[in-house]
Amino acid sequence: MTAREDLGAQFARIARRLVALEQPWLEKHGVTMWEYALLLRLRAAPAATQLELARAINYDKTRLIALLDGLEQRGLVTREPAAGDRRARTVKLTPAGRAAVTSTQREIHRMEDGLLPGEKRAALQRLLDEF
Amino acid sequence: MTAREDLGAQFARIARRLVALEQPWLEKHGVTMWEYALLLRLRAAPAATQLELARAINYDKTRLIALLDGLEQRGLVTREPAAGDRRARTVKLTPAGRAAVTSTQREIHRMEDGLLPGEKRAALQRLLDEF
DNA sequence: TATTGTTATACTCTATAACTATA
DNA sequence: TATAGTTATAGAGTATAACAATA
Secondary structure, three states: OOOOOOHHHHHHHHHHHHHHHHHHHHHHOOOOHHHHHHHHHHHHOOEOOHHHHHHHOOOOHHHHHHHHHHHHHOOOEEEEEOOOOOOOEEEEEOHHHHHHHHHHHHHHHHHHHHHOOHHHHHHHHHHHOOO | OOOOOOHHHHHHHHHHHHHHHHHHHHHHOOOOHHHHHHHHHHHHOOEOOHHHHHHHOOOOHHHHHHHHHHHHHOOOEEEEEOOOOOOOEEEEEOHHHHHHHHHHHHHHHHHHHHHOOHHHHHHHHHHHOOO
């Protein structure tokens, strides 16, 4: 019998490898992993508040400020005063932001398709959705 | 069609969750994740040099010192002058170290078995071994 | 009194450089 | 000249505390 590897270790090892493979594409498009995660989340839906956005991507609200500052300066997201609450600010993707995240993801998906056949990948992801 | 999640993000998310589930058991046994990874590696085989050990668990050689200091003080590992090279030191598990890693892993495996049936887990791990 | 966004601060983790003793 | 172990230092990443504006 071969030694049973811990699930956490196995998943972490594979995740590290996949993230490393994504890295060159993120760099090519000039975004960090956290920025990419944030843009992906905003593409799904605008964030009513920054706090909600921070929670959604599992990021610290105080670190989110600098992240948003950078993305806003580069014209990828906008911060607007929220409708009902003057303390809060809605965060939205700009057209440029939407284009950036979409083209980045397209290349990352292409990279993944080179790793394993599309059918196998889809089956694996369906299986992992149970978690 | 549902949005296709990036593989890296999916694996990282699951890995984070699994590591969080391991955490209470590691704390109960008084070891950090890195210490646990190191002990697991030593149980498989003693390390001829500290450098080899650092590389094996993907850890920085300069940080390894403090990790080994702690484990040695607690009597879980030993550092002995290497046979052929007076610069190097072999690192071995003590009986206490072996007992610690084994009992820790037993509980972690039990936790995993509560997550999903043994057969499914084994099948999943065989599938992931392709990576 | 609590919450949103923000800044400042402290802390942890990780990487780099340099030293010593050997080879 | 290069390598194993080590120490000190710097840097990135992360968490904590506190503040102003608003609820």
